[in-house]
Amino acid sequence: MDALTALLDGPRARGAFLLRSVLTPPWSLRVRDEAALALAAVVRGAAWYVPDDGEPVELRPGDVLVVRGPGHYTVADPPDCPPQVVIHPGQRCTTPDGRDLAELMHLGVRTWGDDPGGPTLVLTGAYQLAGEVSRRLLGTLPRALVVPREDWDTPLVTLLADEIAKDRPGQEAVLDRLLDLMLITALRTWLARPGTAPGWYRAQSDPVIGPALLLLHHEPAAPWTVASLAARVGVSRALLARRFAELVGEPPMAYLAGWRLALAADLLLEPGATLGAVARQVGYGGAFALSAAFKRVRGVSPRQHRGESVA
Numbered sequence: 001m002d003a004l005t006a007l008l009d010g011p012r013a014r015g016a017f018l019l020r021s022v023l024t025p026p027w028s029l030r031v032r033d034e035a036a037l038a039l040a041a042v043v044r045g046a047a048w049y050v051p052d053d054g055e056p057v058e059l060r061p062g063d064v065l066v067v068r069g070p071g072h073y074t075v076a077d078p079p080d081c082p083p084q085v086v087i088h089p090g091q092r093c094t095t096p097d098g099r100d101l102a103e104l105m106h107l108g109v110r111t112w113g114d115d116p117g118g119p120t121l122v123l124t125g126a127y128q129l130a131g132e133v134s135r136r137l138l139g140t141l142p143r144a145l146v147v148p149r150e151d152w153d154t155p156l157v158t159l160l161a162d163e164i165a166k167d168r169p170g171q172e173a174v175l176d177r178l179l180d181l182m183l184i185t186a187l188r189t190w191l192a193r194p195g196t197a198p199g200w201y202r203a204q205s206d207p208v209i210g211p212a213l214l215l216l217h218h219e220p221a222a223p224w225t226v227a228s229l230a231a232r233v234g235v236s237r238a239l240l241a242r243r244f245a246e247l248v249g250e251p252p253m254a255y256l257a258g259w260r261l262a263l264a265a266d267l268l269l270e271p272g273a274t275l276g277a278v279a280r281q282v283g284y285g286g287a288f289a290l291s292a293a294f295k296r297v298r299g300v301s302p303r304q305h306r307g308e309s310v311a
Helices: 003-009 132-138 156-163 171-191 199-203 209-218 226-233 237-248 252-267 275-282 287-298 302-310
Strands: 017-023 027-031 037-044 047-051 057-059 064-068 073-077 085-088 092-094 106-108 111-113 120-127 144-147
Touching: 037 047, 037 156, 037 171, 047 144, 057 144, 064 171, 120 156, 120 171, 144 171, 156 171, 199 209, 199 237, 209 226, 209 237, 209 252, 226 237, 226 252, 237 252, 252 275, 252 287, 275 287, 287 302
Parallel strands: 017 111, 027 085
Antiparallel strands: 017 120, 027 073, 037 064, 037 120, 047 057, 047 073, 064 144, 085 092, 106 111
């Protein structure tokens, strides 16, 4: 598995929050839901992403915004409009003073807003990420990114807009897959833009480090050393170590250690997984060795990790 596949394979919505918002300016939504990942697509009208510590970014029809949580932010039009609605964890919506708005602003199936005929239509999706591999890689991305309509030729925004208000058997599964596909396409499009991709992404195209990364990803349980990895790639140990650190940002064995523990964190959440079996899959000598490394690096034991994820 290459690093990009690991990144894009992680977000798999299951009953994700999806909403069609119909609004008339001026409007302002204060987002405090603390979702691990959120996505917004403008269908018509305009919207502004307003971070707490940065400049507002305008979103036009066809643009897609991806926000990595759990920070708070505002979406509004115009950008200086004071918040009228606060979105809390669990997608509970209130006025700034705490008055519930669920019934007042309900406009139909997965549709919400202040005017059924409003000129602004925004689609939003939010969900938690279960895969620790994806969390590790998403952590290298900016807190928010925008993919402009002109950068991608896709019918996904229109398709999601058509499907989101339908109430048919199996509709939740259809919407989950559409949300995932739109997110994956948006991230892949953004990563392909010159000058934006992080080091691990650029390194995959390097003739030396690209093959080395593939080996580490596909064979995490192998007893790797810098020397053995260099031999497999066909370069000197010194060249591999220097170039890997320059492009990826850390030494090969440090990267491998993080990759193994990220894989372990993901595998431990699978039904029926045992600590010993996971240890063997990711290259540790046994359950005790994995448990010690897991707690040292992540601050919790594998058992605690499982319990927190279930909770």
